[in-house]
Amino acid sequence: MFRNLDDVCIAPSFEPVYPPRPWYEDPEWIGEICKSLAFKECFRYTFKRANHINVNEARAYKSWIKSLAKSYPDHRALGILDSRVTLGAAAKGRSSSAAISHVLGSSLAYIIGSGLYPGGLHCYSDDNRADGPSRGRPVSGPSKEIPAWLVSLATRRSPAF
Numbered sequence: 001m002f003r004n005l006d007d008v009c010i011a012p013s014f015e016p017v018y019p020p021r022p023w024y025e026d027p028e029w030i031g032e033i034c035k036s037l038a039f040k041e042c043f044r045y046t047f048k049r050a051n052h053i054n055v056n057e058a059r060a061y062k063s064w065i066k067s068l069a070k071s072y073p074d075h076r077a078l079g080i081l082d083s084r085v086t087l088g089a090a091a092k093g094r095s096s097s098a099a100i101s102h103v104l105g106s107s108l109a110y111i112i113g114s115g116l117y118p119g120g121l122h123c124y125s126d127d128n129r130a131d132g133p134s135r136g137r138p139v140s141g142p143s144k145e146i147p148a149w150l151v152s153l154a155t156r157r158s159p160a161f
Contacts, residue, residue: 026122029149034080034127036146041133042067051099057083058103061090065107069114076117082128087120 021027043063047056061081068077081087089095089104111118125131129140152158 026124029147030080030121030123031127032144032147033150034123034129035144036142036150038142039130039139041130041139044133052097054083054085054097055099055103057081057086058089058095058100061086062103062107062110065110065116065118068116068118069110073114073116075115076119079118079120080123080128080130081120082123082125082131084122087122090118090120 045063047059051059061079061083064079068075085095085100089097089100093104095101095104110116129143132139
């Protein structure tokens with residue numbers, strides 16, 4: 001009979017790969033993903049009206065949701081965005097901005113109707129290589145090797161992660 005959790009399992013000890021960070025800074029592993037994976041352009045368009053940058057970011061997020069609803073219904077999806085405003089509003093489901101709330105509200109039908117579970121991670125703009133097309137440039141290639149922890153995580157071995 002087991003007397004405590006120590007008898008049931010022994011937790012492996014791993015040295016931390018990254019030093020502790022302030023809560024407001026992004027984890028380094030997100031930057032490593034952004035710098036090491038190959039991205040491709042899925043769609044490009046110009047906005048018909050001039051809007052605040054955060055409203056345009058929310059509209060781009062909605063376009064991503066619509067694309068997922070069409071191509072990947074009933075999936076969990078993770079987006080990497082450089083807009084904390086869009087990430088926060090999408091996670092919360094609303095915004096103090098009526099324009100952003102309207103855009104997010106109009107994306108709900110796609111999320112619910114296609115059984116999506118979208119999530120988001122923030123990356124710094126300097127690490128966001130997928131941002132090139134919004135500035136008239138192609139998507140740039142990876143700038144560093146795929147980290148070993150990501151390779152092992154992809155093969156369902158997570159200790160290094």
